[in-house]
Amino acid sequence: xxxxxxxxxxxxxxxxxxxxxxxxxxxxxxxxxxxxxxxxxxxxxxxxxxxxxxxxxxxxxxxxxxxxxxxxxxxxxxxxxxxxxxxxxxxxxxxxxxxxxxxxxxxxxxxxxxxxxxxxxxxxxxxxxxxxxxxxxxxxxxxxxxxxxxxxxxxxxxxxxxxxxxxxxxxxxxxxxxxxxxxxxxxxxxxxxxxxxxxxxxxxxxxxxxxxxxxxxxxxxxxxxxxxxxxxxxxxxxxxxxxxxxxxxxxxxxxxxxxxxxxxx
Amino acid sequence: xxxxxxxxxxxxxxxxxxxxxxxxxxxxxxxxxxxxxxxxxxxxxxxxxxxxxxxxxxxxxxxxxxxxxxxxxxxxxxxxxxxxxxxxxxxxxxxxxxxxxxxxxxxxxxxxxxxxxxxxxxxxxxxxxxxxxxxxxxxxxxxxxxxxxxxxxxxxxxxxxxxxxxxxxxxxxxxxxxxxxxxxxxxxxxxxxxxxxxxxxxxxxxxxxxxxxxxxxxxxxxxxxxxxxxxxxxxxxxxxxxxxxxxxxxxxxxxxxx
Numbered sequence: 001x002x003x004x005x006x007x008x009x010x011x012x013x014x015x016x017x018x019x020x021x022x023x024x025x026x027x028x029x030x031x032x033x034x035x036x037x038x039x040x041x042x043x044x045x046x047x048x049x050x051x052x053x054x055x056x057x058x059x060x061x062x063x064x065x066x067x068x069x070x071x072x073x074x075x076x077x078x079x080x081x082x083x084x085x086x087x088x089x090x091x092x093x094x095x096x097x098x099x100x101x102x103x104x105x106x107x108x109x110x111x112x113x114x115x116x117x118x119x120x121x122x123x124x125x126x127x128x129x130x131x132x133x134x135x136x137x138x139x140x141x142x143x144x145x146x147x148x149x150x151x152x153x154x155x156x157x158x159x160x161x162x163x164x165x166x167x168x169x170x171x172x173x174x175x176x177x178x179x180x181x182x183x184x185x186x187x188x189x190x191x192x193x194x195x196x197x198x199x200x201x202x203x204x205x206x207x208x209x210x211x212x213x214x215x216x217x218x219x220x221x222x223x224x225x226x227x228x229x230x231x232x233x234x235x236x237x238x239x240x241x242x243x244x245x246x247x248x249x250x251x252x253x254x255x256x257x258x259x260x261x262x263x264x265x
Numbered sequence: 266x267x268x269x270x271x272x273x274x275x276x277x278x279x280x281x282x283x284x285x286x287x288x289x290x291x292x293x294x295x296x297x298x299x300x301x302x303x304x305x306x307x308x309x310x311x312x313x314x315x316x317x318x319x320x321x322x323x324x325x326x327x328x329x330x331x332x333x334x335x336x337x338x339x340x341x342x343x344x345x346x347x348x349x350x351x352x353x354x355x356x357x358x359x360x361x362x363x364x365x366x367x368x369x370x371x372x373x374x375x376x377x378x379x380x381x382x383x384x385x386x387x388x389x390x391x392x393x394x395x396x397x398x399x400x401x402x403x404x405x406x407x408x409x410x411x412x413x414x415x416x417x418x419x420x421x422x423x424x425x426x427x428x429x430x431x432x433x434x435x436x437x438x439x440x441x442x443x444x445x446x447x448x449x450x451x452x453x454x455x456x457x458x459x460x461x462x463x464x465x466x467x468x469x470x471x472x473x474x475x476x477x478x479x480x481x482x483x484x485x486x487x488x489x490x491x492x493x494x495x496x497x498x499x500x501x502x503x504x505x506x507x508x509x510x511x512x513x514x515x516x517x518x519x520x521x522x523x
Binding site for chain 1: 320346349350352354356358360361362364365366367368373374375377378379382386406407408422425426449508
């Protein structure tokens, strides 16, 4: 992040309070309360994962379902597909499976491949892609802040929510500190070239850690001064109506029908 | 400054002494009182014990001798929540003070911790932001504001608790002249007791009719800001130096009072 220099920082600022995955909009999906979307995404992923891998058509139907959600949320296909690239490292692993797995083998285009490996690869690829696509849709229609409120509402341990919200608040502050340290290093003629300079970088990282730790202490002091006693006060209560819940849960319920069909057919 | 004689002083510190656990003694018997509605500057060189004193005012540090009383209520374990509501401390670095994801939530933090909810909480937030002129930045994340704006929001976070006394730690540090003036206008417009810890002497003269000098853990002087700043020997004895070309005798007439 620090390598980008001044200009990239400006653009980060212009992006506003949202994170890079978020896509601003006013679609019905954007408008749903965050905790309903979180629950729906989680349920959808669970259903997808518990589908038998032999029911290939079921996975095609899941993809269609996600496509409908993306259409309703007005998330363009290009945007969604670009965000899917994050799963490439996992895909690389899946591609290896047919070559290394044991058991019965088949010849495809002159290559000897394992049948169970092929099934395994398909399993990872299909379920992984659908899971990532569902998460990308969630992230592109829900602001980070709202996600945290949703998690809080779903009774995630409050300490975890607090840690995550401080990460959002202080991420930029610490990145900025890192950038200033890099500029200070370079201003004195330092350039990281090769292994001999790793010591300097390690010391910078250590200094950054200590600075952040001390900032944490000061922030805690400021919190205590304003009446903090271990629990964050609830400022925004997120609520969902029955209609919103049923709207959000349409996706996992439709998926569940497909899954049950997959098991019976 | 006309104090209402019937009400107890906003702040009353008597014989306050404190040593850190490592043995370093920071305060050696500090005594002063601040009446309701006063604006007082606490001046002193680095290492005089200013921060230590400030942290005693809302009970973050305690365990030494002496007492601190805020509007008649002694600082101590049994009233801690009420004391922290009454004493609003604005810390030096607004990035430490503003820890919530949006300005609105940050300003709401104090009152919400005290149990306020819903429309009442919202009204309190709007009022505090209105006082510092930051209403339109309500839904912005604090780290996207300029430094001066962040300092103003930091003041609002404390005002939202409707404190008895506002304690500002180096309020003018890192501010450009325009932000400095804006903050001064805001502080002057507030109807609240102010204790301003600073070594920005012109700012103290501009805003505070009265000053205290804290040096080596004791109050070395207490008087009119203009008189103290004009006393060269006193100033030199406590490592307080006026900026080049600044003569308190020539500017004193336009300031002080409300």
